[in-house]
Structure formats: structure tokens, C-alpha cells
Amino acid sequence: MTEPLVRASGLTKRFGDFTAVDDVDFVVNPGEVFGFLGPNGAGKSSTMKMIGAVSPVTAGNLTVFGLDPEADGARIRARLGSVPQDNLLDTELTVFENLFIYGRYFDLPKAVIRERIDELLAFAHLEERRDDLVDPLSGGMKRRLTIARALINQPDLILLDEPTTGLDPQARHALWDRLYRLKRQGVTLIITTHYMDEAEQLCDRLVVMDNGKIVAEGSPRSLIGRFATRDVVELRFSLDMQPAESELEGLAKRIESLPDRTLLYTDNADATLVDLTERSLAIESTIVRRSTLEDVFLRLTGRSLID
Amino acid sequence: MAVPGSLLFVERNARVYRRTWRGSVISTFLNPILYLLAMGLGLGTLVDDGGGATQLDVDYLTYLAPGLLAAATMMTAAGESMYPVMAGMKWNKYYHDALATPLSIRDLVVGHFGWLAARILFTAVVFTGVMASFGTISLVKAPLLIIPSVLGGLAFAGPITAYAAQLKNESGLAAVFRFVITPLFLFSGTFFPIEELPDWMEPFAYATPLWHAVDLTRSVALGIPTTLDPVIHYAVLVGFLIAGGFVADRYFHKRLRV
Numbered sequence A: 001m002t003e004p005l006v007r008a009s010g011l012t013k014r015f016g017d018f019t020a021v022d023d024v025d026f027v028v029n030p031g032e033v034f035g036f037l038g039p040n041g042a043g044k045s046s047t048m049k050m051i052g053a054v055s056p057v058t059a060g061n062l063t064v065f066g067l068d069p070e071a072d073g074a075r076i077r078a079r080l081g082s083v084p085q086d087n088l089l090d091t092e093l094t095v096f097e098n099l100f101i102y103g104r105y106f107d108l109p110k111a112v113i114r115e116r117i118d119e120l121l122a123f124a125h126l127e128e129r130r131d132d133l134v135d136p137l138s139g140g141m142k143r144r145l146t147i148a149r150a151l152i153n154q155p156d157l158i159l160l161d162e163p164t165t166g167l168d169p170q171a172r173h174a175l176w177d178r179l180y181r182l183k184r185q186g187v188t189l190i191i192t193t194h195y196m197d198e199a200e201q202l203c204d205r206l207v208v209m210d211n212g213k214i215v216a217e218g219s220p221r222s223l224i225g226r227f228a229t230r231d232v233v234e235l236r237f238s239l240d241m242q243p244a245e246s247e248l249e250g251l252a253k254r255i256e257s258l259p260d261r262t263l264l265y266t267d268n269a270d271a272t273l274v275d276l277t278e279r280s281l282a283i284e285s286t287i288v289r290r291s292t293l294e295d296v297f298l299r300l301t302g303r304s305l306i307d
Numbered sequence B: 001m002a003v004p005g006s007l008l009f010v011e012r013n014a015r016v017y018r019r020t021w022r023g024s025v026i027s028t029f030l031n032p033i034l035y036l037l038a039m040g041l042g043l044g045t046l047v048d049d050g051g052g053a054t055q056l057d058v059d060y061l062t063y064l065a066p067g068l069l070a071a072a073t074m075m076t077a078a079g080e081s082m083y084p085v086m087a088g089m090k091w092n093k094y095y096h097d098a099l100a101t102p103l104s105i106r107d108l109v110v111g112h113f114g115w116l117a118a119r120i121l122f123t124a125v126v127f128t129g130v131m132a133s134f135g136t137i138s139l140v141k142a143p144l145l146i147i148p149s150v151l152g153g154l155a156f157a158g159p160i161t162a163y164a165a166q167l168k169n170e171s172g173l174a175a176v177f178r179f180v181i182t183p184l185f186l187f188s189g190t191f192f193p194i195e196e197l198p199d200w201m202e203p204f205a206y207a208t209p210l211w212h213a214v215d216l217t218r219s220v221a222l223g224i225p226t227t228l229d230p231v232i233h234y235a236v237l238v239g240f241l242i243a244g245g246f247v248a249d250r251y252f253h254k255r256l257r258v
Helices: A044-050 A068-078 A097-104 A110-123 A141-148 A169-184 A197-203 A220-227 A269-278 A293-301 B005-049 B052-058 B061-089 B093-098 B103-131 B144-167 B171-187 B201-205 B211-223 B230-256
Strands: A005-014 A020-028 A032-039 A060-062 A080-083 A159-161 A189-192 A207-210 A214-217 A231-237 A252-258 A261-265 A282-290
Touching: A020 A044, A020 A060, A020 A207, A020 A214, A020 B103, A032 A044, A032 A060, A032 A197, A044 A060, A044 A159, A044 A189, A060 A068, A068 A080, A080 A141, A080 A252, A080 A282, A097 A110, A097 A141, A097 B005, A097 B211, A110 A141, A141 A159, A141 A169, A169 A189, A169 A197, A189 A197, A189 B144, A197 A293, A207 A220, A207 A293, A214 A220, A220 A293, A252 A293, A261 A269, A261 A293, A269 A282, B005 B052, B005 B093, B005 B103, B061 B093, B061 B103, B061 B144, B061 B171, B061 B211, B093 B103, B093 B230, B103 B144, B103 B230, B144 B211, B144 B230, B171 B201, B211 B230
Parallel strands: A032 A189, A032 A207, A080 A159, A159 A189
Antiparallel strands: A005 A020, A005 A060, A207 A214, A231 A261, A231 A282, A252 A261
């Protein structure tokens, strides 16, 4: 068993009276894609900043590459690639200049940086925009540039904080494709997200965070297996026609009533649908789908992941 | 050999300046010429004809020029201590960006002042060049003005950087020019000897770095003795730089290490 890249035990971050990260334990192993899934304010970004050796640990233990971020911050950061939530690009400069200056921060020789920039621009599909200013680039392009920039030092570990938030579906898929490619090259990725589909697509293993605590841990499949059923039947009712709970009883293993819809958790959607037709309910629409991490989150916290 | 992080940060600022210098070139090159023309030659003619030249022992243009030099480095220092710091902390957050790399907060602080010194030096060199072309100083003596004027600028850079580093929003930036830079520019001996001020105002001039810088540059330019012992003048300037730099470092850490 190889030594984990990141090991946290009792990790805590407080801002004054507010506890953002509350006594969490996790390890991230080399080569895996590890995710922090949770709603805004769950403590994901604070955890990332501590791993990134930019934010001091309040309490507990944290090692990154076996080093202490407090004492060896610069050595840790030299081997990290960081993709912060807001892109933090220098909008007054060109695409090339942004990459070049960032490379110089790592004290890389200029010739090496130039060579890598050519590769990274191809990777990020930004060759045509090399000498354009950053400001007019689209959101997806800026995101790809930020990821390319994080790769300039050929990091062993990349931290991606909400990599696709605010992107349209096409840009998201283009970005996921890039992240897959990195994974295949053996780079370890740590991702925070509040999109369950993103976590399912990308993560080998993830922890679900809520209010600064880790509430569950596992692979997306195992979490769904443990905390949800195979299928979900989503029912929408006509206005004010929401049936009483007793009317739905026995239809599914578990029933969750949300303000706008009712979720029936079942291992056999077909059977549930047959049962449904036998009860005369004012159903407006029915959707049958597989369980997702959203359902896991709902089960664990009683709340929806995205408001 | 590893390059110190602070130097890499200076390099970053130089690269950004290479792209954005056009915006500041007018103020660097044109302002000295305009001021020397308007104040030195225009107003100076009146002053000299009105007996000023005898009282000052030298024509007004020659008297004024070293004062304006010290004021010019102050202006550069003030601008470069505020907007880039505000941008780094808040606007485009390039400080946060740099801190995700091996650079440390101390590297940013030292690099900031290092780059400021270069910018102030550039202003001082251009200004003394313009002074020489106006004939107010010989080319031999001109380089001697560099040290006191650059130090004068840096004396402002320290406290103003500290001020900007803790500023929550940009409205506080204009206040510095309105309530500090402009009054000092007018009343610190740039345009006339502070002995001409009402007695109660003189101690204020003593307390500001600009008067010390003006006194030093003028004494070098005109070959006259300084008002106080030059060691005191230099000590005040260095003191402002070091005290300001120390407080700035504290604020940088407080703000960026959360």
C-alpha cells in the first residue's frame, strides 16, 4: 500500500466563533480522483485551502505529500496545481502571459515554460487565443485556462474547487473530458462540487460534507447502494392535490415528500408503477430514474443539494 | 540557484508593467515638463521679477525643480502603493494567485517594495533628465539627486502600502490624495520655503517625509546646506519606510493568511 498523498485527522478550521470544518478525517491516495460533495457553505473550500497550504489549520493533523503545510508550505505548493473557485486570472494580460508569469512563480526556466505553454494551450484547446487578452474569453475558456495554468509545474496533485460551476453543459463536458485525460495520466485530483452528476462522473471516492462534517464516505456507487435504492419514481401532482402520506403507504421502501414533488425509493420501478395505477391519484407527471448522489444527500441530511 | 520568491514577484510586476506602461507614461514624462514650464518658467518670471530671485539666491525655476522632483517620486509612490495593492487583495486578487505557488506572503511584501523602488527610480531618472534639459542642474550633479528623491518616495511607499493593505473598499484611496498628498505637495517646501508658512504650520512640515526629501534634494541641487543635519533627514525617511513596511507586512499577513 502506497503512502497516501493527503492524510487528515481531526482536521478543523474555525473563523472566530464559526466552525467551517469540524473535526474531519480522510485520506487521498495516489492516482485517485477524490471528491468533496456538499452544498455551499459545507466547508469544502476551507478544506481545500488547508490542503493547498494557503490557509492555516486551526486544529487537528494534516499532511500533504507527507509534509506539514505549516512548516513546508512552499515545498507542498511547488508540487500542487490549484484551480480556485473564482478563476483569478490577470485580465489585463494575455493568455500566454498569464501562463508564463505563473510558471515563473515556480522558478521554472523560461525555455521550459514556453515549451509547456504550447502543450498546455493544445490541451486546453486555446491555441488560437494564445496572444489574446483574457478578459473577453468565455467562461469555459477561462476555466480551461485556469486548469492549464495549474498544470504548468506538472503537479502530482491538482486541487479543483467547483471546477464547472457556472458553465453551460457543453463546456462542462469539455472540461470533464480534460480531467479524465489527467486522471489517465496518473495525476491525483481532489475536486469539490455541489453537482452530484459531476461527482458520479469523476470521482473514484468521495466524502459527503454537511455543516463542516463528513457525513458519509465511499465510491459513488457504494454510497447509492448504501443510502438509496436502485430506482426512484418521481411524482408531481396537480396543485393542491398532494395526497396524504397514508395514500402512498406501501408503494416504496421509502417515500420523501419535497415541496414540489414526491420521491418513491424502490428497487423495482416497474412494480411500483403498476401499484401506482391501482390507486387513483391526481398525478400530473411521473419520472422514473436511477438513484443519484442527490438522493444520498437528501437521505443523509434531509435537504436537497442545490436549493 | 533558486531565484528568491520576492524577485520572481518583482519580475511579475515588471512584466505587467511592460504591458500597461502606456497609461502611466504621460504622467511620468509629461508632468515634469508641464510643471517646470508652468510653474518654473511661467510663474517663475513673476517671482524673479518681483525680487524672488534675490531672496532665494537663485532663479525660481532652479529653486523649484528639486522640490518638484521630490514631489514627483512621492506621487509615483502613492499611486503604486495603493492601486496594485488594492488589486492584489480585492480586485483581481493576483496576490491570492501567487500564494497558491511556492511564493510566501513575505515574498509579496518584499517584492512589492522592490518593484516600487524600481518604479520610483524610473520617475526620478526621467525627472532629473528633464531638469538637466531645462538647464536647472548639470549632468554631472544630476545623479546625486537620485538617492534622496528615491528615498523620499519610498518613505511614502511604506505607510501608504500599509494603509492600502487594510483598506476594505476603494473610496479610501482617493482620500489619500485629497487629504495627504495634495496638501503635502503644496505646503512641504516644494514651491516656497516653509519659513514663509505661519509659525504654527511649520512643525507639520517637519513631521512629513516630503519636507525632508525636498530639503535634501534641494541642498544637493543648489549646493546649499540642509536645514537640519542630513543624517536626521535621511533617518526620518528611512524610518518612515521601515515602520511603514513593518506595519504593511503585518496587514498583508492578517489579510492574506486566513
